[in-house]
Amino acid sequence: MTAIKETSTIQENKRYALEQCPVSYVMERIGGYWKPIILYHLSKGDKRYSELKRAIPAITEKMLIQHLKQLEADNLVIREAKPVVPPFVTYRLSNAGIGLLPVIEAMAQWAFQDMEGKF
Amino acid sequence: MTAIKETSTIQENKRYALEQCPVSYVMERIGGYWKPIILYHLSKGDKRYSELKRAIPAITEKMLIQHLKQLEADNLVIREAKPVVPPFVTYRLSNAGIGLLPVIEAMAQWAFQDMEGKF
DNA sequence: CATAATACATACTTTGGGGTAAGTACTTGT
DNA sequence: ACAAGTACTTACCCCAAAGTATGTATTATG
Numbered sequence: 382m383t384a385i386k387e388t389s390t391i392q393e394n395k396r397y398a399l400e401q402c403p404v405s406y407v408m409e410r411i412g413g414y415w416k417p418i419i420l421y422h423l424s425k426g427d428k429r430y431s432e433l434k435r436a437i438p439a440i441t442e443k444m445l446i447q448h449l450k451q452l453e454a455d456n457l458v459i460r461e462a463k464p465v466v467p468p469f470v471t472y473r474l475s476n477a478g479i480g481l482l483p484v485i486e487a488m489a490q491w492a493f494q495d496m497e498g499k500f
Numbered sequence: 501m502t503a504i505k506e507t508s509t510i511q512e513n514k515r516y517a518l519e520q521c522p523v524s525y526v527m528e529r530i531g532g533y534w535k536p537i538i539l540y541h542l543s544k545g546d547k548r549y550s551e552l553k554r555a556i557p558a559i560t561e562k563m564l565i566q567h568l569k570q571l572e573a574d575n576l577v578i579r580e581a582k583p584v585v586p587p588f589v590t591y592r593l594s595n596a597g598i599g600l601l602p603v604i605e606a607m608a609q610w611a612f613q614d615m616e617g618k619f
Numbered sequence: 620c621a622t623a624a625t626a627c628a629t630a631c632t633t634t635g636g637g638g639t640a641a642g643t644a645c646t647t648g649t
Numbered sequence: 650a651c652a653a654g655t656a657c658t659t660a661c662c663c664c665a666a667a668g669t670a671t672g673t674a675t676t677a678t679g
Contacts, residue, residue, distance in 0.1 A: 403611035404536035417523035467625040477619035492522035500596035
């Protein structure tokens with residue numbers, strides 16, 4: 382989970398951004414290549430780890446759990462593991478994650494309108 | 501404006517993300533450290549280049565125009581330059597940019613709720 | 620005994636977004 | 650003559666996010 386140098390300018394700017402701008406605050410949590418896609422899939426229903434993997438063929442396993450862990454740490458998704466073998470792990474949106482649905486939907490709406498040249 | 505290697509996996513994945521996920525489509529356009537902040541400021545009214553600079557003290561001039569150019573190329577902001585000297589350049593949201601306001605507001609709402617531990 | 624399936628972990632490498640620093644053109648004010 | 654203000658541009662560097670590749674534990678099944 383890649384250690385972070387606390388002194389770098391980029392980290393200070395990140396902090397600045399988070400304090401100044403609610404939009405940055407959100408981006409910090411759902412940004413990156415894969416998090417939006419994962420959230421989009423989970424917004425359509427709970428999914429097992431392997432289901433997500435199959436649903437997003439282009440993602441590597443490293444990226445998948447890395448982001449799932451971060452989303453879990455950020456309280457956006459909840460991990461549920463049944464103590465069986467082979468493992469059975471389900472991911473679903475938390476309350477905070479569900480709270481993001483209006484954002485997700487607003488984005489989707491804009492995206493489709495923009496794609497169709499509506500602006 | 502940093503050349504991009506067209507063959508890299510990361511670029512292919514970006515393309516994949518854009519095609520698969522409307523959320524990624526939006527993030528591609530408003531992502532990064534500074535774009536959200538710039539948009540947030542412009543959402544409160546048109547601004548000159550120097551006004552933006554003063555409004556966001558932590559940003560460097562390189563980052564500021566770089567992102568303004570990208571936002572312009574992405575049709576989110578409109579640049580208007582009066583042919584006077586010293587230069588007088590104004591930036592404002594385009595129709596597509598204005599279309600993003602619901603997204604911005606949904607994000608802001610979520611951010612403030614999350615900050616106050618509402619989830 | 621070996622392979623498959625599931626859900627990860629971890630060492631190593633790449634790359635592109637962001638940062639630093641300096642320069643440009645043109646005019647007004649002192 | 651020189652600094653100050655405005656809106657940029659350009660060359661160079663760094664590092665954190667993303668990618669590659671391989672390994673782990675456990676049990677069922679042929």
